[in-house]
Amino acid sequence: MTGYIVRRLLLAIPVMLGIVFVVFALVRLIPGDPCRAALGERATDEICEPYLERRGLNEPIPVQFVYYLRELLHGDLGDSYRQGRPITQLLVERLPVTLQLSLFALLFAVAVGIPLGIVSANWHNSGVDVATMIVANIGVSMPVFWLGLMLQYLFAILLKDTPLRLPPSGALQPGIIIPPLYQTYGWHVSGAGKTILDFLSNMHALNALLSHNSKGLGDALRHLILPAVALGTIPMAIIARMTRSSLLEVLGLDYIRTARSKGLAEWAVIMRHGLRNAMLPVVTIIGLQFGILLAGAVLTETIFNLSGVGRALYEAITARDYRVVEGFTLVIAVLFVAVNLIVDLSYAYLDPRVRLQ
Amino acid sequence: MTTDHAIPPAEVAVFDEAFQRRPSSLWRDAFRHLFRKRSAIVGMVMLGLLVFVALFHTVLATHDPNIPMLDVPAEVAAGVKKRTPPCIHLLGCPEDQPQHILGTDGNLRDFYSRMVYGAQWSLIIGFTTVGFAIVLGTLGGAVAGYAGGWVDNLIMRVMDVILAFPSLILAIAIVTVLGPGLINALLAIGFVSIPVYARIVRASVLSVKEAEYVTADRALGVSYSRILFHRILPNALTPLIVAGTLGIATAILDAAALSFLGLGAQPPMAEWGSMLGAERNQVFTSPHLVFFPGIAIMLTVLSFNLLGDGLRDALDPRLNQ
Numbered sequence: 001m002t003g004y005i006v007r008r009l010l011l012a013i014p015v016m017l018g019i020v021f022v023v024f025a026l027v028r029l030i031p032g033d034p035c036r037a038a039l040g041e042r043a044t045d046e047i048c049e050p051y052l053e054r055r056g057l058n059e060p061i062p063v064q065f066v067y068y069l070r071e072l073l074h075g076d077l078g079d080s081y082r083q084g085r086p087i088t089q090l091l092v093e094r095l096p097v098t099l100q101l102s103l104f105a106l107l108f109a110v111a112v113g114i115p116l117g118i119v120s121a122n123w124h125n126s127g128v129d130v131a132t133m134i135v136a137n138i139g140v141s142m143p144v145f146w147l148g149l150m151l152q153y154l155f156a157i158l159l160k161d162t163p164l165r166l167p168p169s170g171a172l173q174p175g176i177i178i179p180p181l182y183q184t185y186g187w188h189v190s191g192a193g194k195t196i197l198d199f200l201s202n203m204h205a206l207n208a209l210l211s212h213n214s215k216g217l218g219d220a221l222r223h224l225i226l227p228a229v230a231l232g233t234i235p236m237a238i239i240a241r242m243t244r245s246s247l248l249e250v251l252g253l254d255y256i257r258t259a260r261s262k263g264l265a266e267w268a269v270i271m272r273h274g275l276r277n278a279m280l281p282v283v284t285i286i287g288l289q290f291g292i293l294l295a296g297a298v299l300t301e302t303i304f305n306l307s308g309v310g311r312a313l314y315e316a317i318t319a320r321d322y323r324v325v326e327g328f329t330l331v332i333a334v335l336f337v338a339v340n341l342i343v344d345l346s347y348a349y350l351d352p353r354v355r356l357q
Numbered sequence: 358m359t360t361d362h363a364i365p366p367a368e369v370a371v372f373d374e375a376f377q378r379r380p381s382s383l384w385r386d387a388f389r390h391l392f393r394k395r396s397a398i399v400g401m402v403m404l405g406l407l408v409f410v411a412l413f414h415t416v417l418a419t420h421d422p423n424i425p426m427l428d429v430p431a432e433v434a435a436g437v438k439k440r441t442p443p444c445i446h447l448l449g450c451p452e453d454q455p456q457h458i459l460g461t462d463g464n465l466r467d468f469y470s471r472m473v474y475g476a477q478w479s480l481i482i483g484f485t486t487v488g489f490a491i492v493l494g495t496l497g498g499a500v501a502g503y504a505g506g507w508v509d510n511l512i513m514r515v516m517d518v519i520l521a522f523p524s525l526i527l528a529i530a531i532v533t534v535l536g537p538g539l540i541n542a543l544l545a546i547g548f549v550s551i552p553v554y555a556r557i558v559r560a561s562v563l564s565v566k567e568a569e570y571v572t573a574d575r576a577l578g579v580s581y582s583r584i585l586f587h588r589i590l591p592n593a594l595t596p597l598i599v600a601g602t603l604g605i606a607t608a609i610l611d612a613a614a615l616s617f618l619g620l621g622a623q624p625p626m627a628e629w630g631s632m633l634g635a636e637r638n639q640v641f642t643s644p645h646l647v648f649f650p651g652i653a654i655m656l657t658v659l660s661f662n663l664l665g666d667g668l669r670d671a672l673d674p675r676l677n678q
Contacts, residue, residue: 018518029534137396141659143610145617146633146651149640157641168641295525299614303637313526314618317533329530333522340521 004348012341019333024068027326033057034081034322077327082319087327090312092195095331096202097171098308101300102293104205104224105232110286113236117243117282122270124248132240139237144296148230148303155226167223169305171204176219178204184211227304231296235289242285246278280351287343291336383595383672390671397667403660411477419458420467422474422627437465440636440643460645463636464625472649474627479657482543482612482628483605489547491601494554495593499585501555502562513559516552524549525611532620539628542621546611550604557600561593595672602665606658613654629654 030037034057035048052058056067071078077087120132156168167173180201182189189197201207205224208216250256251274259273297310309328316324391397410417443460444450458469501512519527531545565571565588574584615621616630624635629650636646
């Protein structure tokens, strides 16, 4: 197993380098230098020249790439042109929002997708199965942004006067403030500790939970439902289809017949003997959904007014803040590769055959 | 060449019968299986409808999709208001109101006509991006598989890097560089889907590269391009068709997302994604302007998904047994 892990980690290095190079190259391909691209008509030589000089942007491209790599290795993603703040600081504010949203979306996808898959495999070719597969097919075909807008309309307008009413946008109701963890508990922290606590505190639901703020927790969760459902629908449909086909395959095997013939209850056959063996491909698929979630976050966060990485990326594009585009694209891609790596490794852990190939 | 033993007439008759029977080709089989699958038929019917609308958009549209009602003769424009909900006289809409089957949009344009004009764009977007990706992917995959060694390694590592990005995120980054616009969005979406097809073609090149009939061709001095197009690529055709059909569905979704964000098709083009993006802040007051383009995108994507799934089942010989 150790050998396999080392081999997979080594294989990931060139891919990571490739990603860094692509992101670096993309931003350098933008016509004009970053200063003039960002400022447009307002750019003058007096403003731009010292800036470019200071940043080393007048150097040849290969030299710039080396500088860029060196900065990255120091954990420095550069500064936002617009906000004049380090991008890492923006990440501490924005990434938790996206992670929390993605986790809830994944939770919804798994909690709904797997039962749907089981039901439809168990009653194969019945009306329930057909209905489930229709739902799954529609689910994968739906534009995320459209679903988000429709959910907003349904829960904020049509169901306005019912208890089902849900807030259509934002992360918290105005007036509800969940103070950072170190404030709640009166801790004195600085440096890395503060960064980590800030990061955790920006996941509102987690923060409210840890500071026993039930009102804040309720509000944060209510705000999360619609975006999480919108973002989680495509993964839900994919997971349902995968669970169904994987379980169908397993239920046709000899040992299942043996289990049935020795008189086991049907649910025990399906849950204990069937599902456990059918879960392997499903687990892989669940891991791979993370990329869809990150991409979908750009759209979902824009619609639901959540200040996560996705919306920050969108805002940076419209504001032509290329350094932020560069940094956030890089972070998203690296996260995606890291999750895929973890999926690969867990797959190898669960299925010894993978290691030996 | 002469034969020493004459073939008995009875056997000749058997041979004759065997040759006269209709040959059962891969495609005939595939079509038979495709038409037996209900979901694939539904997909084909929906797709047929879409093609019909796309072809006859000028006949089906009741108004010009791009001209606001302010610029048309007064008797046509009379009583037209911004973002009116659908009004169909047959369904009880008062006769004194102008008929707009799907209402009007924020620029006083007939929304139904814009929807009709949008059908062609979704098809054009789907086919051009996937066509572009298949051509480049086939080229890359064929070269990689055929050349082997460092060329193969280089090409496939580049493909790995492209696949390492979530596709929509990379497409967004590319459009940021190229600048917003439909053509650039199509280029970006086409580019990010190249690796899928490159991998398929490379795999089938590797699987037949050492086969006897290819070695025989090489011994006979057949040119590389002929071997590639007549011997190797036919093997890759069925997986390419399946991946391409499903790829069209993804491409339409991604293009709609880019247009929605304002990075793809630009107004006033009647493209569903950008129509949705333009009116998205009106979802609470005029939901029909968001509902219809979204439904149209969803049905289009669904039809390609159903057809792609059906084709996969029909073209996979292992499943047909």
